[in-house]
Each structure stands twice: as structure tokens, then as C-alpha cells.
Amino acid sequence: MTPLGGATYNSLSRTGWGVMLAVVVVLCHTGHGGIVDRILSVGVFNVMQRLTYTAYLIHPIIITV
Secondary structure, three states, X not given: OOHHHHHHHHHHHHHHHHHHHHHHHHHHHXXXXXXXXXXXXXXXXXXXXXXXXXXXXXXXXXXXX
């Protein structure tokens, strides 16, 4: 990889990842997600969503204690 290519990758990779995640979220929310929306709608992910949200709500209490 050339120095210019490496610099371009390092400067745009995180922004590109965030933009692509946002695009997937918007497409799934509007009903245009296709197979990705069906995969993410599997029941196993609903359990994981609830556990993750619970951990998000509980972790400030744990940090404070």
C-alpha cells in the first residue's frame, strides 16, 4: 500500500463504517433492507437487544458503586 493509500484509508475508514451502518439502519427502518432486515429480525437478536439495552441502563450504577 502506498503512503497516500494508507493515509486515505486511515482517514476515511471510521467515517465510512459509520455512514454505512447509518445507511443500513435507515434502509431497514423504511422497509427497504431486504435480506439484511430479515436476518436482523430473527428472534435471537430480539433477546440480544434487550440484554444490551439492560446492560446500557445498568452500567452507570455499577460504575458508580
